[in-house]
Amino acid sequence: MSPNRQFKNEIYEQFSRIGKAVSNPRRLELLDILCQGERTVEGLAKETNMPIASTSQHLQVLKNSRLVEQEKKGLYVVYRPAPMVCEFFLSMRRIAETRIAEIEQIKNRFLAGKEGMEPIDRDTLLHRIREDAVTILDVRPREEFKAGHIEGAVSVPLEELGLMLAKLPKNQEIVAYCRGPYCVLSIQAVELLNKEGFHALRLEEGVQDWRAMGLPVASGE
Amino acid sequence: MSPNRQFKNEIYEQFSRIGKAVSNPRRLELLDILCQGERTVEGLAKETNMPIASTSQHLQVLKNSRLVEQEKKGLYVVYRPAPMVCEFFLSMRRIAETRIAEIEQIKNRFLAGKEGMEPIDRDTLLHRIREDAVTILDVRPREEFKAGHIEGAVSVPLEELGLMLAKLPKNQEIVAYCRGPYCVLSIQAVELLNKEGFHALRLEEGVQDWRAMGLPVASGE
DNA sequence: CTACTATTCAATAATATTGTTGAATAGTAG
DNA sequence: CTACTATTCAACAATATTATTGAATAGTAG
Incomplete structure (x- = not known):
């Protein structure tokens, strides 16, 4: 050779x-x-x-x-x-999402029957944040919140959400996020919140996406 | 499940x-x-x-x-x-290059004994280009040149290089590039040129890298 | 020292990937 | 229609990857 x-x-x-x-x-x-x-x-x-x-x-x-x-x-x-x-992983995920049609199908099939799961889009959310008209919940385990979270978000791990319901506003929109589009924590959080009479929406993006979009990320408590 | x-x-x-x-x-x-x-x-x-x-x-x-x-x-x-x-491929290559030490070793072993293969760095080259003191050769097959090349480069496929020697300047620096750090075309080109008495250097970057650095890339003849 | 814990190792069978070979296919050219 | 060409298919043996299981290890706690 x-x-x-x-x-x-x-x-x-x-x-x-x-x-x-x-x-x-x-x-x-x-x-x-x-x-x-x-x-x-x-x-x-x-x-x-x-x-x-x-x-x-x-x-x-x-x-x-x-x-x-x-x-x-x-x-x-x-x-x-x-x-x-x-x-690198994000870049791989993006290619998969845009090129592999099956991913969209799997997502749709999984969300079928679940109400109110249409994710809130970034611009709407930014607008609400500017008006101070939204509460953002980070429903991941607390250690992940500490490692990095959306600026202004509150850490309420999914397991603790039930106990925290009394402290959340009934008259204001609540947006929950977790690790990204394929993490089910925020889905479960929004389901629970809506059942309890809150006005809750899901943010599909995770902290990685948020950072990649050039938006502010904080770390620590 | x-x-x-x-x-x-x-x-x-x-x-x-x-x-x-x-x-x-x-x-x-x-x-x-x-x-x-x-x-x-x-x-x-x-x-x-x-x-x-x-x-x-x-x-x-x-x-x-x-x-x-x-x-x-x-x-x-x-x-x-x-x-x-x-x-995506570039991002993968970058991770491999920075994290996998074996790649550097393989490159060094391959280049051992070949003289004058230290690649010219980008800033030096940009300086020479501004002074118009350099000829840049694209030694890839012509079809690849057409699909995209460094602005100002001349297409001289490696196979044709021998025939073109007479038209190249003896008193000016010549810089050859090909597909990137792991393509051997520019190495062979520089070896030949230096043997023939030209002052030739190798540019390690390929068009992809050049574009990723935000530098001008042209296409067509 | 002993008991314990988190992690890693080792071995197995089941499955998947690889390169190789020669044949099959589909489309072009005459 | 026939000959030809570029590409793909199919089948095989060789090799690699995977999940699973239970044992081994190294380090901590008491």
Whole structure:
């Protein structure tokens, strides 16, 4: 084999390590969650309904292809995405969304029968924010809120939403968001709120999308 | 299985179609070439030293994952990348380059022993261009030049370079570029030019990189 | 030291991907 | 109509990936 050909083979072989890492649906789900903030193996396993051993193995594949980093913190090992990885994942998601028609179908099928799930669009929301006429709820686990959230949003993890109902305004629009279009937390939140007589809407975008649109993101409590 | 879990499984399954498409080194090489402009199956097979049947099969995988489009033109079928795919590929390449140390090693090993291959950096080149003190050669096949090239560059496909030597300036710097850092055309061009007594340098960036840096790209003859 | 915990390892069977080969197809040219 | 061409299909063996299971490890807590 010519040296030129061998060079190319070796280079593209290395490139394909990144591709192999994102060629498996479970690993993509893990990456998606990690892009919300670092997590322990156990936490990821719970979130994805996967056995812990499988989760660990997939995380090691991601680590070997350099898409995630690992750090021991006390009793736990936490994983987090490497730099640029979340942007890369977003770019992949965008291609899939615009090019693969099945995704729209799956979404529609899932939402069929659920009322009031048409997502609020960004411009309407920005307008309401400027008028101070909306409450924005971040219904993800609190640790993800801390790692980064839409400026002005309040952290109300889905599990705590039931207890917080009394503190929410009945006469003002409530907008709930979570990790993005394929995370069901905000859907469940809006369902509950509307059943309880609130005027609730869903924001489809997650923090990643929000940031990518150039809109303000805060972190901490 | 809960409806929520099934929804996620189906969605990430769809996302992984994109990942699977880019998990194979041959397909990545095909994509890389296609990002220079559309090509026939035969042309791609020749360029990659692959059997035609394999090339066709890989192209169909890319088509099924919606990363490339197909069009019959006369006797040939031409393939071209779908919108956003080249940006996605570039983003993947960037991650690989910065995170996977082996790539740098492979490059160094390949370049070892070749003289004068240190690439010229962008700012130096821009300075020379402003002074009109440089000739830029695009040494890719002419069809790729037509599909898009650095503004001001001259098309001299590597095969024709030998015949064109007489027309090139001996007293002025010559900069050759091709598809990017992993395409060997510009390396061969610079080797030849320096052997013939020209003052030649290599530009590592390709048209994609050039455009991504916000620099002017032209197309046509 | 012992018990315990979170994570990783190892081995297996089931499934999927790969390159290769030669044949089939569809469309062009004469 | 016939010959030809570019591409695709089909089938195979070789290899790789996957989920699952239970055991091993390393480090913490008491």
